Amino acid sequence: MNTVERTKGNLIASALVCCAVVFQPTANAADANANLEPNRDQPMINPAASAQQATTITLLGTKGGTPDPSGRRAQSSTLLTVNGVHYLIDAGDGVVPRLIKAGVPPYTVRKVFLTHRHLDHTAGLTAFMSQSWFNGWFFHDKYYMDRSTTKPFVEIYGPPDTSTLFEGSMKFLSVLARDTDAPAFGTMKLPPEVFSVRTIEKPGAFFNDGTVKVTAIENTHFGIPMPGPIAKNGDFSFAYRFDTPSGSVVFTGDSGPSENITKLAEGADVLVSEVLDFKLLTTESREGVGITKAPNPEQIRFRMEQQHLSPEEVGKMAAKAGVKLVILSHVVPGDVSPKYFVEFVAAVKKYFSGPVILGQDLFQYSMVKQ
Ligand SMILES: [Zn+2]
Numbered sequence: 166m167n168t169v170e171r172t173k174g175n176l177i178a179s180a181l182v183c184c185a186v187v188f189q190p191t192a193n194a195a196d197a198n199a200n201l202e203p204n205r206d207q208p209m210i211n212p213a214a215s216a217q218q219a220t221t222i223t224l225l226g227t228k229g230g231t232p233d234p235s236g237r238r239a240q241s242s243t244l245l246t247v248n249g250v251h252y253l254i255d256a257g258d259g260v261v262p263r264l265i266k267a268g269v270p271p272y273t274v275r276k277v278f279l280t281h282r283h284l285d286h287t288a289g290l291t292a293f294m295s296q297s298w299f300n301g302w303f304f305h306d307k308y309y310m311d312r313s314t315t316k317p318f319v320e321i322y323g324p325p326d327t328s329t330l331f332e333g334s335m336k337f338l339s340v341l342a343r344d345t346d347a348p349a350f351g352t353m354k355l356p357p358e359v360f361s362v363r364t365i366e367k368p369g370a371f372f373n374d375g376t377v378k379v380t381a382i383e384n385t386h387f388g389i390p391m392p393g394p395i396a397k398n399g400d401f402s403f404a405y406r407f408d409t410p411s412g413s414v415v416f417t418g419d420s421g422p423s424e425n426i427t428k429l430a431e432g433a434d435v436l437v438s439e440v441l442d443f444k445l446l447t448t449e450s451r452e453g454v455g456i457t458k459a460p461n462p463e464q465i466r467f468r469m470e471q472q473h474l475s476p477e478e479v480g481k482m483a484a485k486a487g488v489k490l491v492i493l494s495h496v497v498p499g500d501v502s503p504k505y506f507v508e509f510v511a512a513v514k515k516y517f518s519g520p521v522i523l524g525q526d527l528f529q530y531s532m533v534k535q
């Protein structure tokens with residue numbers, strides 16, 4: 166298997182990773198999208214990605230928690246593109262503009278996988294769906310597609326809360342989709358076949374489209390032994406493994422240390438992991454310094470350290486699982502000096518001997534099957 170990595174912006178990670186080639190994309194986004202062939206039954210192909218049979222990870226948003234006021238990091242979302250077909254993992258705020266910046270029209274993304282209900286993973290879902298419906302299903306496909314073979318246009322997968330989020334988004338869209346706005350175009354009503362939602366009730370393989378198999382396990386984000394009144398309340402948070410013809414990728418989602426994730430990631434090519442350094446958050450980060458003024462900073466500390474992964478814990482899990490590469494995303498704090506990111510990577514490497522990349526928005530990594 167060959168691996169390459171590329172980015173459309175400045176890349177801190179390039180200095181931190183060995184054994185890979187960094188290059189600039191050869192085609193700009195506008196050129197790459199000019200030849201999109203709309204066909205409902207053959208998923209959208211981005212020519213830039215389909216030039217070879219490849220699995221590409223595009224970090225769309227690498228921020229955990231609140232949006233970054235500097236705009237450098239959007240909230241958490243990642244695009245996996247397998248042989249030109251897109252799979253979106255989480256949809257934090259900023260997912261739509263980041264997709265556009267990555268050269269991917271949002272309506273060409275038709276499979277969405279949410280890890281859990283938190284807003285830094287879901288706040289962009291309605292915006293994403295509005296693009297799929299209005300620019301995709303309504304305008305784009307309306308004039309190109311044979312709708313006699315209607316299928317769900319966008320499929321959304323996730324833990325049980327996903328159906329509640331989905332219903333809320335559908336209510337929002339139904340107000341936008343009143344016929345009175347567009348008599349010239351015929352009905353704008355949102356037909357039920359545009360979107361479908363499927364909740365994952367138990368761990369295991371739940372998706373297989375003939376190219377990509379997806380397996381979910383429950384991680385420890387909502388599984389903490391928490392003193393006090395916070396109960397689990399049916400919350401589920403998942404990690405996902407995507408097995409593709411060009412390699413396997415595991416997304417931790419938000420999680421503390423997790424045997425389940427370690428098992429899921431056994432032998433995987435890439436571990437895309439969240440990372441959080443609580444000390445740094447409360448000493449060097451503008452967004453985190455307020456935590457020290459909260460009435461219960463110790464409880465917050467306990468909770469965040471149990472619910473999230475320190476760089477050292479990421480390194481331990483990656484080493485035990487035997488993955489080949491670690492990409493850190495959902496970086497908390499994400500607004501500190503780059504010198505601390507070097508320390509993040511060094512802390513992972515204390516336990517993991519493979520390459521480690523500190524993710525930035527729009528960073529891309531490709532695996533090509535030989
Ligand atoms: Zn998060």
Ligand SMILES: [Zn+2]
Nearest residue numbers: 281283386419
């Ligand atoms: Zn979370």
